[in-house]
Amino acid sequence: xxxxxxxxxxVGKSTLFNSLTKAGAESANYPFCTIDPNIGxxxxxxxxxxxxxxxxxxxxxxxxxxxxVDIAGLVKGASKGEGLGNQFLSxxxxxxxxxxxxxxxxxxxxxxxxxxxxxxxxxxTINFELIFSDIELLDRRISKSIRGAKNDKxxxxxxxxxxxxxxxxxxxxxAKTFEVDDEDMQAVLDSCxxxxxxxxxFAANVDEDHLEDDGASNPYVADVRExxxxxxxxxxxxxxxxxxxxxxxxxxxKKEFLEDLGLKESGLEKLIRASYSLLGLIxxxxxxxxEVRAWTIKxxxxxxxxxxxxxxxxxxxxxxxxxxxxxxLMDCGSMLAAKEKGLVRQEGKEYVxxxxxxxxxxxxx
Numbered sequence: 001x002x003x004x005x006x007x008x009x010x011v012g013k014s015t016l017f018n019s020l021t022k023a024g025a026e027s028a029n030y031p032f033c034t035i036d037p038n039i040g041x042x043x044x045x046x047x048x049x050x051x052x053x054x055x056x057x058x059x060x061x062x063x064x065x066x067x068x069v070d071i072a073g074l075v076k077g078a079s080k081g082e083g084l085g086n087q088f089l090s091x092x093x094x095x096x097x098x099x100x101x102x103x104x105x106x107x108x109x110x111x112x113x114x115x116x117x118x119x120x121x122x123x124x125t126i127n128f129e130l131i132f133s134d135i136e137l138l139d140r141r142i143s144k145s146i147r148g149a150k151n152d153k154x155x156x157x158x159x160x161x162x163x164x165x166x167x168x169x170x171x172x173x174x175a176k177t178f179e180v181d182d183e184d185m186q187a188v189l190d191s192c193x194x195x196x197x198x199x200x201x202f203a204a205n206v207d208e209d210h211l212e213d214d215g216a217s218n219p220y221v222a223d224v225r226e227x228x229x230x231x232x233x234x235x236x237x238x239x240x241x242x243x244x245x246x247x248x249x250x251x252x253x254k255k256e257f258l259e260d261l262g263l264k265e266s267g268l269e270k271l272i273r274a275s276y277s278l279l280g281l282i283x284x285x286x287x288x289x290x291e292v293r294a295w296t297i298k299x300x301x302x303x304x305x306x307x308x309x310x311x312x313x314x315x316x317x318x319x320x321x322x323x324x325x326x327x328x329l330m331d332c333g334s335m336l337a338a339k340e341k342g343l344v345r346q347e348g349k350e351y352v353x354x355x356x357x358x359x360x361x362x363x364x365x
Contacts, residue, residue, distance in 0.1 A: 001064075001065075001066045001067070001096050001097075001275065001279065001281065001296060002066070002067045002068075002069065002094065002095045002096050003066060003067070003068050003069070003095055003096065003097055003098070003099050003201075003271075003275060004068075004069045004071065004091070004092030004095035004097075004098050004099065004198075005017055005068060005069065005070045005071070005098075005099045005101060006071065006092065006098055006099070006100050006101070006126055006130075007100060007101035007102065007103075007122075007126065008103070008122050008125065008126065010103075010110055011101050011102060011103035011122065011205060012101055012103065012205040012240035012241075013070065013101040014038070014070060015240040015241065015243075015244055016101055016203060016205065016238065016240040016243060016267070017038060017040065017068060017070035018244060018247070019240060019243035019244040019246065019247040019267070019268075020040065020042055020068060020243070020247075020267070020268050020271070021038075021040025021041070021042050021068055038069070038070040039067065039068065039069050039070075040067070040068045040070070041065050041066070041067050041068075042065065042066045042067075042068060042268065043063040043064070043065055044063050044064040044065065044066060044272055044283075044294065044296075045063070045268070045269060045272070046063055046064070046283065046294050048285060048294075048326055048356065049061050049063055049285070049292050049293075049294060051330060052285060052287045052292040052326075052329075052358070053292050055287070055329075055333075055334065056287050056288055056289055056292060057289065058287070058288065058289055058290065058291050058292045059289065059290055059291060060290075060291045061291065061292050061293075062291050062292070062293040062294070063293075063294050064283055064294040064295070064296045066272065066275070068099075069091055069092055069095060071089070071091055071092060089129075089130070089133045089195065092195065093193050093195065094193070095198065096198075096199070096275075096279055097198055097199040097200065097201060097275055097278060097279060098195070098198050098199070098200050098201070099200075099201050099203055099271065099275075100123065100126060100200055100201070100202050100203065101203045101205055101240075102119040102122055102123060102202055102203065102204055102205065102220075102224055103117055103119060103122065103205055103220075104117070104119055104204045104205055104206045104210075104215065104218055104220035104221050104224065104237075105117070105205060105206050105207040105210075105220075106207075107207070117220065119204070119220050119223055119224050120223050120224075120227060123202075123224070123227060127174065127196070128172070130174075130195040130196050131169050131172065131173075131174065131196055133195055134169055134175060134192075134194040134195055134196050135166055135169050135170065137192065137194065138162055138165060138166045138169070138192065138194075139166070141162060141192065142159055142162050142163060142166070145158060145159050145162075146159055157185075158185075158188050161185045161188060161189075162188070162192075164178075165178055165189065165192075165194075169196070174196040174197075174231075175189070175194045175196040175197045176196060176197045176198075176231075199233070199234075199278045199279060200228075200231065200233040200234075201233065201234045201235070201236065201271065201274045201275055201278055202224050202227075202228050202233060202234070202235045202236075203236060203238050203267075203271065204218075204220070204221045204224050204225075204235055204236070204237045204238065205238055205239065205240050206218055206220075206221060206237055206238070206239055207239060207241075208239050208241070208242055208261075210237070210239075211237065211238075211239045211242060211261065211263065212261065212262045212263065214237050215237035218237075221235075221237060233278070234274040234275075234277060234278045235274075236267070236270040236271055236273075236274045237270070238267035238270065238271075239267070240267075242261070242267075243266065243267045243268070245257070246258070246266055246267075254266065279298075280298055280299045280300075281296050281297070281298060281299065282296075282297060282298075282299050282353075282354070282355035282356075283295060283296050283297070283355060283356070284297065284306060284353050284354075284355070284356070284357045284358075284359055285326060285356065285357070285358045285359070286310070286358070286359060286360070287358055295309045295310065296309075297309060297353060299355075300352060301352070301353050302349065302350060302351060302352055302353070303318065303320075303321040303347055303348070303349060303350075303351040303352075303353060303359075303361075304318040304349050306321075306353045306359070307321070307361040307363065310361070313363065313365045314361050314363045316363075316365055317363040317364045317365035318349060318361065318362075318363050319362040319363055319364055320346050320347060320348055320361075320362045321346075321347045321348075321351060321353075321359050321360070321361050321362070322344055322345070322346060322347075322359065322360040322361075322362070323344070323345050323346075323347050323351070323353075323357050323358070323359050324338050324343055324344045324345070324357070324358050325343070325354070325356060325357060325358070326356035326357070326358055327356070328341075328343040329343075329358055
């Protein structure tokens with residue numbers, strides 16, 4: 001999974017990126033300090049892997065990973081070359097979802113590029129820059145296709161469709177709100193990789209005082225949640241400053257620190273939960289002496305395609321999957337005990353893999 005982090009300068013974007021990835025992106029109280037896009041790989045915390053490791057005494061644990069891409073803070077006019085934003089928008093065209101960091105705290109010592117805190121205005125600013133960038137991309141694609149469209153009916157249809165999408169964007173609307181009722185045209189839209197079709201997770205960055213109640217008493221967070229509901233987006237509340245402090249601690253200290261703050265999970269865990277939910281992702285597990293491992297798949301994936309995540313040969317030569325639910329395996333204490341109780345099932349090609357399934361694939365090529 002790949003997530004792109006966007007936001008205005010000085011909203012806590014690079015501080016959040018640093019704390020999530022410990023990558024040490026430059027973070028300072030002035031715009032455009034993040035010149036190059038920063039990329040960080042983060043492992044997905046999963047307690048189930050540790051428990052399986054205890055059971056199998058594995059040589060290694062391989063968790064799922066998320067890649068974060070942090071680009072320069074965007075400002076009004078970024079898509080037209082203002083600031084440093086536009087040249088980096090291309091860096092987030094390949095991401096699965098966009099994490100939009102929104103400032104929901106007052107602090108006179110940290111300047112806001114627009115002079116005041118207003119998360120909905122900030123969201124609108126970023127949206128317009130993403131829209132303008134998408135229009136530019138569509139312009140290039142339309143002008144490239146229009147030449148061949150005179151003698152190609154399908155291409156002419158595509159050009160007409162893309163012109164409608166462009167008009168929708170020019171009205172200030174996101175491409176994800178453009179209704180498509182034709183599968184072929186949906187495929188054309190998907191192939192454009194528009195920024196405004198991507199799922200969005202809003203990271204509402206609050207001060208420490210509003211962290212314990214998950215932003216319930218923060219009017220800015222209420223505005224963001226209301227907007228996100230309309231846009232079918234996810235929201236999670238975070239204090240980037242606290243996350244930075246947590247990032248320096250080991251696991252035991254981290255747990256204690258979160259408890260002292262009255263928190264059950266870190267911002268990273270909140271973000272992972274939100275992104276898995278938004279993208280419809282789950283993890284199945286494989287376990288043995290060589291390694292225990294988490295594999296990320298889409299909800300609804302059938303056994304052969306899930307096997308293909310490990311290796312294409314597994315999918316090609318799929319015979320069956322031996323499946324046990326993680327909870328059942330833990331309750332039994334061993335795979336042998338789970339088998340004796342009849343909890344290990346033999347599943348075929350139509351089986352839809354569930355979150356937490358512990359699977360052994362049988363295949364032959």
